[in-house]
Amino acid sequence: MTLVTLRQMVAAELLKLWRRRGVIAVAAFFTIGIIVLFYGVRAIEHASDPTVHGPAGGLASFDRVIELMSVFFGALAAIVVGTEAGTSDLSSGVFRDLVVTGRSRLALFAVRLPAAIIVTWALTLVALGIALAAVFGFGGSDALPGAAAVIGVRQSPLPGTLGASFVIDGVLWTLGAQALICAIAVGLGSLTGSRAATLTLLIGWEVIANRLLSEISFLGHLRELLTNVALGALKPGDALPDTSGVLPSDAVAVVVIAAWCAVFVFLGARSTIRRDA
């Protein structure tokens, strides 16, 4: 397969995803909508009682934003988009017509993942852009001292002393977390072929199981195998609130994340190659 064909196949996947207005609307709500709500509520709180509620913006608020955009609402957006990418050919019945072209089934599977990631990242980057505008726009004089000086100066990634490096690290970490969740969703979607089953399993995992299992102390180091715990280990700034203090090393976290990706991508690819069309 040539690069031109690969690019055109990814473009075709993107076209399919963008035209699914319901999916895009839900994913946009979980990314852009949530950020607008987040800063909107904070701005109203600050306006109503500035003595109790600090400024809505400020770089410190960005730490909360990357949590929202990675393992909370952003994860739901990645699940919705990744599931659609993984299941749309199967659920529409078009998979059979694609197989009949003679194109390798592995290629048909492989282009789903970049398309899902591109759509999720596009929405997330818009959301993060809005968030950064709010960070500075609603920062206030106390919360954002010398914003221009902070940007471009690498500082310790701790709340309150956040700088440009934290913003960059935070954005990269958020995008990385979404790529992981997209990979799992595309793989599981391609494995099950069912949108409903994939969404149920992944939302159940992300919202309930991940958090519940991380609370079970007798699981000990096994909890380091959880996606959110591994992601939390690599998160810049504050630790994730739902990892219950479990903090694997960076190396372990990277291996765990790579393993989750590899397993689901393998299962999705294998199912796509072997399934009757």
Add this chain to the structure above:
Amino acid sequence: MACDHIIETVDLTKRFGERVAVDHVTLRVPRGSAFGFLGHNGAGKTTTIRMLLGLTRSDGGTMALRGLPVPERRAEALARVGAIVEEPHFHGQLTGRENMRVLAAVRGPETFARIDGALARVGLAERADEKVARYSQGMRQRLGVARCLLSDPELLVLDEPTNGLDPAGILEFRQMIRSLVAEGRTVFLSSHLLDEVEKACDAAAIIDGGRIVASGPIAELTRSRHSELVIVCDAPERAVELLLGAPGVLAIERASSELLRLRLGGAAAASDLNRRLVLAGIGVSRLEPVHESLEQRFLEVTSRLEAVA
């Protein structure tokens, strides 16, 4: 690669558990023809097609498309094959043209240039920018054919392509099949509509219970093994007396007051019988050899199997 047969299977077999869906099917489809593949629902037509196209694995036998063995050289073989299996499916949220672009992207860059021509050929150029979700069944079938044409196919495999078409659409479809064959393409038409196959195809195979029970040119399949003749004349009773003694006449049936149906042996000639009647002063207003329809042939070969079973 040039090859006399664009589709060739030898002992092709597929099992679903204990059930043998396709049972040692040997099939040869000549190039440049319209070939019908007939069978009851569940006879094994679609399973055979699915194996040929790599949609499901076979459990035995060999297959070749365009002279290339499949699945070994499947990608190369399918590069110039267009197919609709059961019914064409589309992304409803996309327009007809966008659905074509999705498939063109998978086929390869050179196919994009064929999109407009293919849409025009099936009469969808004007409505190509409407969402497919709003298309009628007939429009979807036509879009499916347009999608097949993207590969500039040597072979089109069409599984029940006239489903959902009105009579005018069926006629258009038949004409399209003939025009595709006239261009040197091969059309493999799977159907349970016997009349459709008889009118559109040059040759056919009949599959029943997973086995090929008859195959050959349509004219051969519909040729009566017992030659029959229909005669309408003004003195049928005298005609019966006269013709019963004629050489080669095995039996005569009075189908109606004026119509006689004669069953002939090898030696009888219609012209000789006509001469006898006219010389006897009997006016003959109709004298016509009877051809067996494909439907009769189909029912005969398939019901014979049922009787054996």
